[in-house]
Amino acid sequence: MDAVLKPAEAHKLATIELNLFNLAHTVHGVTLEGATIDPGTPIFDPNGEVLFYRIALKRGAAGAGYADIAAHTLFGEPLLATAPDAPWDPTALLAQARLALKRTHPAATYDNIRFVAFSYPKIAVEFLANGKEVALLELSSWRQVPPASRDRKPLEPGNFDRYSLIDESPAEQKREAHARFEDRLSRLARVQIPVEASTISKATLLPSIGVVSLYDTEELHYNKLSASHHPCYELRPQETSVWCVAASVQMVLDFYRYNYTQTRIAQQLGLGTPSNPNGLPYSRDNDVAVALHAMSNNSLTATMLTTPPFSSYVAEIQANRPMVSFIPGHARSVAGYTRSIFVILGNTGYQGLLVYDPWAPNVGRITKWENFNAQTYRRMFTAHVTTI
Amino acid sequence: MRQIARRVRELVDSGFFELPPGISATAGDPLAVVDPAGALESWFVPFTASGKLVAWARMLPDLTPLEFSLLAGGRTDLAPDAADWLDPARIRARISAAAGDAASLPVLTYDGAPARLAWRAYSHGGSRRWWAAGTTVWEDHGDWEVTGGVESGSRK
Numbered sequence: 023m024d025a026v027l028k029p030a031e032a033h034k035l036a037t038i039e040l041n042l043f044n045l046a047h048t049v050h051g052v053t054l055e056g057a058t059i060d061p062g063t064p065i066f067d068p069n070g071e072v073l074f075y076r077i078a079l080k081r082g083a084a085g086a087g088y089a090d091i092a093a094h095t096l097f098g099e100p101l102l103a104t105a106p107d108a109p110w111d112p113t114a115l116l117a118q119a120r121l122a123l124k125r126t127h128p129a130a131t132y133d134n135i136r137f138v139a140f141s142y143p144k145i146a147v148e149f150l151a152n153g154k155e156v157a158l159l160e161l162s163s164w165r166q167v168p169p170a171s172r173d174r175k176p177l178e179p180g181n182f183d184r185y186s187l188i189d190e191s192p193a194e195q196k197r198e199a200h201a202r203f204e205d206r207l208s209r210l211a212r213v214q215i216p217v218e219a220s221t222i223s224k225a226t227l228l229p230s231i232g233v234v235s236l237y238d239t240e241e242l243h244y245n246k247l248s249a250s251h252h253p254c255y256e257l258r259p260q261e262t263s264v265w266c267v268a269a270s271v272q273m274v275l276d277f278y279r280y281n282y283t284q285t286r287i288a289q290q291l292g293l294g295t296p297s298n299p300n301g302l303p304y305s306r307d308n309d310v311a312v313a314l315h316a317m318s319n320n321s322l323t324a325t326m327l328t329t330p331p332f333s334s335y336v337a338e339i340q341a342n343r344p345m346v347s348f349i350p351g352h353a354r355s356v357a358g359y360t361r362s363i364f365v366i367l368g369n370t371g372y373q374g375l376l377v378y379d380p381w382a383p384n385v386g387r388i389t390k391w392e393n394f395n396a397q398t399y400r401r402m403f404t405a406h407v408t409t410i
Numbered sequence: 411m412r413q414i415a416r417r418v419r420e421l422v423d424s425g426f427f428e429l430p431p432g433i434s435a436t437a438g439d440p441l442a443v444v445d446p447a448g449a450l451e452s453w454f455v456p457f458t459a460s461g462k463l464v465a466w467a468r469m470l471p472d473l474t475p476l477e478f479s480l481l482a483g484g485r486t487d488l489a490p491d492a493a494d495w496l497d498p499a500r501i502r503a504r505i506s507a508a509a510g511d512a513a514s515l516p517v518l519t520y521d522g523a524p525a526r527l528a529w530r531a532y533s534h535g536g537s538r539r540w541w542a543a544g545t546t547v548w549e550d551h552g553d554w555e556v557t558g559g560v561e562s563g564s565r566k
Contacts, residue, residue, distance in 0.1 A: 382490070
């Protein structure tokens, strides 16, 4: 696909993304239900290419905010932002810009006028004559944006500098973003939506998509072939009120067929005995990695990560590997994840983990899903089979 | 509380909270989970079937889903008796038996980590603190920088 999207493509993407946003947020409490999607206003990069479209949302005649949809794949995601409460009336803004130009450049003449993201996401109105800039006035303040500074590093503009996001983004970063954008489009291809749809409504999507398919979900299974998927992870409850670490390690070792009793694992970790048990001091967190290594007879390579991001869990599960996860005061094992298939700037959507939790003692529980954004993750212990 | 119950129902109906196939559990009334200072931390919604606690949901006060957990991995035969988790009188009696003294009314909270959901009660005039999670009861010896805590009697 091209790096630059055509207006019709962007409008279709906006329709799908905003409907998904609305539907998914039935869980999270924000709604765009009933809003209509106006044709987008092109917002140009200083290099002259369209960078994104700002789409006004309306409920009847009233404004319902706006959404920004990428026109260029360098963003990596189509939906850049939603602003349900912010007005966007391009006609009124251009009228104000013309008045401002009369004040600041009384003699100026022009034959073209457009919106420019002079320092993304800051926007200005550009006046052109024969393709050359006459004035570039920042939106609302109507100050003249100074010419581009040559004396700075790429992507490090000053507070009121203009720069081209397209030209200054590193090529490698643009390639990665392009790949992410394509991946996103392939996921969105699952969503069937009437081409002419311009209203955001749950009813638009629900006939063709279930709530579950809004999520990218994966659990451990016997191998990486999805066709032969079968879950293969078992819960081990902690056998004392303080052996969550031993039980979590037991689950991971069991996955790799190293079957030990929890008492034996507790002994290895120095967690006492069933009649006189204790937890693992914070200063000895890394003992978990050492135990995984030792109790697999050095066949498992274990690593401790500190404050792991959600992507670390995703990467391990996609590699079909379980983990031990420490939260403050407790240990569990992680065997899957789910996440919204959309990502919005400033809003990552729902991210959940499939947690095999050894709590409560002698019972345990499988949590599907634990809200990743409502939990503190202190350590993660990964383990992979050492291969030749 | 009604909002919590309604939101949990919605999440079950949508499939976001998923009970094991063949299990038809009833969602009970939400119970408040308080933090150590006594402030509302979350709402606990039990799912019971044939006297067993098969699952629970926890919701933040703003209706955000915190967790949905299947007890004993969804095996009803291994799931705890609902009363062991939900009947304050039974929980109090169990703690009293372990303490050898009449325990205070138990409060649903957690031991250290919010994931370690448990009932808390005091004995001996408030000088000793106890926890109960199902049939497991233990005495609290204070806060420790450990993952898992320290079991009653193991303090050295």
